[in-house]
Amino acid sequence: MNSILNADLHCHSVVSDGTLTPEELAARAAANGVELWALTDHDEVGGQERAAAAAKACGIRYVCGVEISVTFLNQTVHILGLGIDPENAALCAGLTATRGGRTARARDMAAELARVGIPGVFEGALKYVGNPELISRSHFARYLVEAGVCPDTNAVFRKYLAAGKPGYVPHRWATLGDAVAWITGAGGVAVIAHPARYKFSANEEFALFTEFKGHGGAGVEVVTGSHTSAEYLTYGAAASDYGLAASRGSDFHSPDESHTDLGSLPYLPGSLTPVWELLASRIH
Ligand code: AMP
Ligand code: MN
Ligand code: MN
Ligand code: MN
Numbered sequence: 001m002n003s004i005l006n007a008d009l010h011c012h013s014v015v016s017d018g019t020l021t022p023e024e025l026a027a028r029a030a031a032n033g034v035e036l037w038a039l040t041d042h043d044e045v046g047g048q049e050r051a052a053a054a055a056k057a058c059g060i061r062y063v064c065g066v067e068i069s070v071t072f073l074n075q076t077v078h079i080l081g082l083g084i085d086p087e088n089a090a091l092c093a094g095l096t097a098t099r100g101g102r103t104a105r106a107r108d109m110a111a112e113l114a115r116v117g118i119p120g121v122f123e124g125a126l127k128y129v130g131n132p133e134l135i136s137r138s139h140f141a142r143y144l145v146e147a148g149v150c151p152d153t154n155a156v157f158r159k160y161l162a163a164g165k166p167g168y169v170p171h172r173w174a175t176l177g178d179a180v181a182w183i184t185g186a187g188g189v190a191v192i193a194h195p196a197r198y199k200f201s202a203n204e205e206f207a208l209f210t211e212f213k214g215h216g217g218a219g220v221e222v223v224t225g226s227h228t229s230a231e232y233l234t235y236g237a238a239a240s241d242y243g244l245a246a247s248r249g250s251d252f253h254s255p256d257e258s259h260t261d262l263g264s265l266p267y268l269p270g271s272l273t274p275v276w277e278l279l280a281s282r283i284h
Helices: 022-031 048-058 089-099 102-115 121-126 137-146 153-161 176-185 202-214 229-242
Strands: 065-072 075-082 189-192 219-224 245-249
Touching (some): 022 048, 075 219, 102 121, 189 245, 219 229, 229 245
């Protein structure tokens, strides 16, 4: 398999903060011409069996996936695990621990929002939650749109849920070393998700990439719905510089919210090593 492959190795289902089921995503991926797919729910592998079965039924190749929340230099960084064994005990224990603080954090977020005059947000957000262990800011955003507080979810994040805003509660996620170890220990390849989204200085970004490599991380997302085309070039160069394989994924969450649909991305630049070259034995 070369770089000309409609691979989509990053998206979310109702098992985390997406709005479609694994089966609906598989059908949509197939309809959009995706040839290799991974469902990568946040901190959770509960959708993997359904996704793999649905991919098989739709005739598309599948690799198991997850997107782990990590705290690195006081920012939240997302690390994708591709080609993991979703039944690996250490990975599952690590993900359970990572999910653990979400409900308390959500109650604190709701308390902060109540303080600025928006009550009942915890209960409101719960209506949108598909997995009781995985209440996320996305569910808050959907409820705040329903409640008429903001016209769309992007506006909710800008006004209320981003760092420094009234509904933002800092949270300590997994460490970078633990997340990479859980992924590689489960037979997977660790990939830095959407690197352009972080607000690191050049030195901090260097630390992220070098420490990630030092822990055994092997890939970086280059072509993703979270990057501009200029950022494809920046992080394509970073992949070459750091000796990392390149990944491609829409980060699709919802037909109503995501501007990049499953599979609707440019191909990876031919000069890069596609991450699927490292996944061969893990493709279903
Ligand atoms: P959490 O894991 O609860 O902190 O929620 C993070 C999720 O919120 C991300 O995975 C995105 O799906 C969503 N998100 C973060 N920032 C934004 C934004 N600016 N606009 C829309 N969704 C966002
Ligand atoms: Mn998300
Ligand atoms: Mn992410
Ligand atoms: Mn994601």
